[in-house]
Amino acid sequence: MEEMPDPVKTSEDAQRYNPAEIEPRWQARWDADPALYAAEDPTSGKPKYYCLEMLPYPSGQLHIGHVRNYAIGDALARFMWMRGANVLHPMGWDAFGLPAENAALKNNVPPREWTLSNIAAMKKQFRRLGMSFDWSREITTCLPDYYRWNQWFFLKMFRAGLAYRKKSKVNWCPVCCTVLANEQVVNGRCWRHEDTLVEQRDLTQWFFRITRYADELLAGLDTLDGWPEKVRTMQRNWIGRSEGAEVTFPVHNCPDSMSVTVFTTRVDTIFGATSLQLAPEHPLIQHWTSFDMELAPAVEQMIAQQTAARESGDLGAIEKHGIPTGRSATNPFTGEQIPIWVANYILADYGTGAIMSVPAHDERDFDFATKYNLPIRRVVAPNLDTDDLALPYLAEEEGVLIDSGEWTGEPCLEAQGKMAAFAEAQGFGKATVTYRLKDWGVSRQRYWGTPIPMVYCDCSPDEPIPVEESSLPILLPEQIHITQEGGSPLGRVPEFVNTTCPRCDGPAKRETDTMDTFVDSSWYFYRYTDAHNDQAPFNSDRANYWFPIDQYIGGVEHAILHLIYSRFWTRVMRDLTGPDGQPLIRNSEPAARLFTQGMVIKDGAKMSKSRGNVVSPDLMIDRYGADATRMYALFAAPPDRDLDWQEDGVAGISRFLARIYRLATKYAALSQAEDRQAIPEDRSTQSSESVRLLRALHQTIGKITQDFSGRWHFNTSISSIMILVNEIVASEPAMDAGRISPPVIVETLQSLTQMIAPFAPFLAAELWQELNGNGVVFRHPWPSASEFWAHEDEVEIPIQVNGKLVTVLRIADGADEPALKAAALADEKVAARIAGKSLVKTIVVPGKLVNLVVK
Template identity: 50%
Template sequence: METKYVPKAIEPKWQEYWEREELFKVRENSDRRKFYLLEMFPYPSGRIHMGHVRNYTIGDVVARFLSMRGFNVLHPMGWDAFGMPAENAAIKAGIHPARWTYSNIDYMRRQLKQLGFSYDWSREFATCDPSYYRWEQLFFVKMYERGLAYKRKAYVNWCETCHTVLANEQVEDGACWRCEQPVVQKEMEQWFFKITDFVEELLEHLDRLPGWPERVLTMQRNWIGKSYGSLLRFQVEEGGPSIEVFTTRADTLFGATFMSLAPEHPMVPSLCRGKPQEQAVVEFVERAKRAKRGERDAGLLEKEGVFTGSCCINPVTGDRMPIYVANFVLMEYGTGAVMGVPAHDQRDFEFARKYNLPVRVVIQPQGSEEVPSPDELDRAFEDDGVLIDSGRYTGFTSERAREAITRDLEVQGRGRWTVQYRLRDWGISRQRYWGAPIPIVYCDRCGAVPVPEKDLPVVLPLDLDILPNGASPLPMSEAFVKTNCPVCGGPARRETDTMDTFVESSWYFARFACADHESGPLDRERVDYWLPVDQYIGGIEHAVLHLLYSRFFTKVLRDLGYLGVDEPFRNLLTQGMVIKDGAKMSKSKGNVVDPDDMIRTYGADTVRLFCLFAAPPEKELEWSDQGVEGASRFLGRVWRLVSENREALASARPFEGSPNELTGCLLELHRKTHQTIKKVTEDIEQRYHFNTAIAAIMELVNTMYQTLEASDRERAFWPVLRAAADAMVVLLSPMAPHITEEIWRALGRRTSIFRASWPAWDENAVQSDQVLVVVQVNGKLRSRITLSAVAGEEEMKATALEDPKVRSFIEGKTIRKVIVVPQKLVNIVV
């Protein structure tokens, strides 16, 4: 064992050893408790970034820890390889997306192996491989046969920059989630997955996911958007179909004085046809569709509308209500029609004032005797109250009136109770090249026909030239488009849209359970053993994209007989971002830290240790060069502790006696060893608080150095130190696997530390007096924490910084220094 710690001298050696020995390869084993640990697989963008490093290091620690605890751990890795970024990068570089993608995969795989992650690489696949997406195409065909995949003409979110349609979930603040350019509405024929068939189950099953962050559960509940209300019918004055309106405020119906329709509402053309207003309506509709999606969503546009020339009848007052097309009404919410109640809805109030529409007050606050005249109103009264000027319902509370009015209209056939959802069907058509082809052909005689299973996969041709504007070359490829109808054998043409890249990532976790299965998409026996994923790790940004789609797809595959679970992920950890200089790392901000540079300078173990020590997993990690240096120095101390005492430690048998046999510093070290085993085990197993676990290991190393400085070396001296060294190295191994493998061998072990058993603590040895430590922030008392009487400064500091009461006072602030008075006080200066 060399006297100096040189990471580049040992890390490649152990990486080659792990791969040669296939240490991380797993198989189903009914005698062992399984644990499926999965991080969201990466898009092969070219290089991994520090966000990847943090995410995958967190997962690797858990995988290694549980393996050493006796679990049969599945920890796979693959590539989410289809999608627009590959095309865009390929266009820019003048190379084919397939070549760009696979070269990136090779580079990124090497980077991941350099970091020592314990992946079962035998299960690796890329979603752009036909051997993967052939099964996705089979799922599409089976969904089509069940009515879960369908095509219809609809207004969709169109990104002109990316030349493709986007699902509602892929529009963020009115912009494309990829290129961040404005999204507009466009009417097109599109393929959809009927996610709304599972809406109630998607909502109800959220209650079965206690291992998910409440924030994610809330985001999904809000996106699904279940609301109870009334579906009211307003008869158009000139006959024809009535206009249906969903409202949660049927109590305000007597105050409805006009109707507003979304520009995309299908009745708009017929309502204005032949009227003097027709041209103005057509122009307004076109202008509204071109508006930025986000401004319409958020109501940021000035509220504008145009009269269609038609009126409808208020079902309770009999009054004529002019029908407007308005830019603030969205087709995907409710029915795309809104009854205008100016006195009791602020949007309607502003619209009515602008276009001189009647304002009728029909609700007043509880206990109020004054009824403001419409002319006196400066804003709408939107709360519940008591009805006035509302016929026989006058004097009813809002809640009672909603029920009574809806019930009475239901008897008349003009209304009913209903439930509405914000969730809409998932639009999966993409007008791009680099994606899985949709397995449908069009025959003039037979219509749309699914490709038979025996003819799958429909392979994406790799010999096409990519167009410089990003549009798909598939429609122009006769070799791809021209085919024969599977039903009649006549000439047919292939669908040239490809599937949304989120389809690939909606079932990949199931394929990992049986990646080598060739006779079907999934081996039910193996899938039933591994699923659901026990711990999933990934970013919060996928809360209503990938995570929602994966839940939907799991339920579809269950109903098709491929899976036996209702939910894909039992527990979810959403790790915080890596930030530097107060902002998320990005090339545009110039604050990127290259993992390759860090590994070359400090070694993989140092990079891993810093990512784990700098912050709890769910919090943001502020990059710190000093923190990286600190992690490197600590590993150097561990190395020196063993290298300078290797012969004595290697020749000693670990102490296995009772703490009653020890005194002085040896008793203290023995106790510290078992306290550290207990704390590290519980911090990883129960909380994933790797930072406090590492702090405890640091304290143990400090105690070992202090013991080595003792002049009185009893007979048990080296055995107690050897026991501490063994425990310290094993506890550290999930975080820093390379250095601990080297030290493990230096201590005389002949097998990998990965095969070692996780140490157990002796409860008798753990017992010690407890002390109450005061925690201050800028000198003010903020909390009290109970710690072991032998807790060192690092443990005191780490525990204080983790305390929930303390965090509320330091969140978002810069910590200048931390003052520690041993066993008494921690003062955090921010």
């Protein structure tokens, strides 16, 4: 910061805050002391607290959003240590992924080398920021000691039927040259390339059966009180549970006794069904088009149009249209024959890919029937006597069935249950539940990921063979030539592909796809509890001690990626047994509390290289120091809100820290003379200035302690510290004149140092030493707020007349209603305001206000 050479330190200079000198000095001391932030054993007897921020991708540089994320978690971790908890605060690297391969293509650096050097650079930044991570538990997901457990889990899941292979339509990103999970497709585009449309390809891929846990994942959301409602809502929408019924309609006059099964949430309206609508990709349609030379081109054209619309992103704008197939099916409830259509708005992969169309009671069916002149038949009404009703009539809660055979007169909701049961009894349907959630596609046609531990052998032509657990890890070959053509890069490494079959010992070929990187992050936080275990992913006792995570902190962008996958994985592990036959873990949810911090923006816009508004953390630290940078990130806005980065604000925080530094060093000598001693709670022993200072101090302690336990509005925590510092500055004359005793000054400055410790750890460590504090400030017990000293003798009571403020009176605390009323009426301004009017009502809220209502 200060470039000027200044070999001779004057006493003036000694009091100048110089983070460029302080911070590296403490950083070196902390780096040399790995025990400082190490979690203790369960035997410590302290309450455990697992504080975790989402691990970063090692891109090579922390950005300012990271600084904010980790400043929040670091403040919390330090606070919990000071409150006496056994804190686990680990860090690691989400180190597999495409950028490493892209860098390899571009700069000809091996992905491993690129990734590891990025990690080293970012670790340096973390240390420079003074983050309190327990580096002894560091994990790096691209190293075999980590990813071998991905493979281990994969084998367990394969055996449990949770990992399986199927051919299906999958999302393909032409830039990444790989398949993407549904969760990685945003508005039809790749989550990594917002300009790149995702294509649909038919491929055989590995899936994890997340749908088996769909109901549990949904129900579990209700138990997550400590999660933001927003995230819970997003997950509910993503899972998209829909209760309804399936009904099978036999195709009329069909030699092969074919049928169409539809999914509907309104089986009660089935008497109003006037057609069936099938997705163009529906197997039955595909069957007919194989020989129906009239239908085939029309359906083909429909699919082509759909594909085009999907790729241009305006699927919603495309007009709904259909093609009659010329075939019909029998409604099993009525025996009636209704026509079968192909319609472009029916999704092949939702429900059964076929619906029954009830124009009278569904908006879209109504539009469709109107367009094609299909009959519209009313079967629901508010009551049996309604004969004039605007259609479509959508109500189901207050509706009853009409013209529906034996169900006529039944309320809709009851009819739904009864009719589904009837269908099941008759063998042509059943009540069922459909989800929007699909199984998680985990195969990636890329190199830099965990190899999938399966082999293909002629001895088992239909079923891939899992490798032996003892042969793990299946190592990712290094020094390979990476290209983006011709499928998975591993397929071009014969030493990798060619292996022996674990079943027949004959020659076999390995799976050459790798796992989605979200696999790595689905369980990484368990590994921290036992990071060096080479016998198991982790020891169950250790995981059970630390889990669930007490506080998880990260960006909301993972609401339906990482945060749903890891909830799934937690349940899978709970249902797997470890080597001792016990469940691997006991908890069903990974994190008791989740906090999603807001984005850091600049000049009202998201930071991006193309906008040229990226703020570099290193530059901020160079100019103002790590403490000021971190503290500003917490001060500028409440942590859940977006934060607009203003460099002037960082400078302001730096000035504030400099003021603290000046005060603490100025009076440091006082603390050298005597040990800190408890201030007896007795006002008679203290000057009025001391009482005033102690009051400000204890009010601040109370405020910050409360902020940490509840709202996390660190912006107001820091502003209350500023108020305290302003009060200390105002007390300086009294301190210098000896009217405030040294023990009070020392108490105040040491407590102040403790209170800034979660936010500005370097300065806190420096001042704790200057002030002769005991031990390490981050482990020193958090100061407790004294009610006695915080108490105000007089409170300001606003006096209103007809709800308008007239004056503010200082009145003794605890004054009762009559006293407050009398004081208000005795005031000159009040008297002037109510002169000539009659007092009709007096509202007195003791300790709050007086409102005189006059006419």
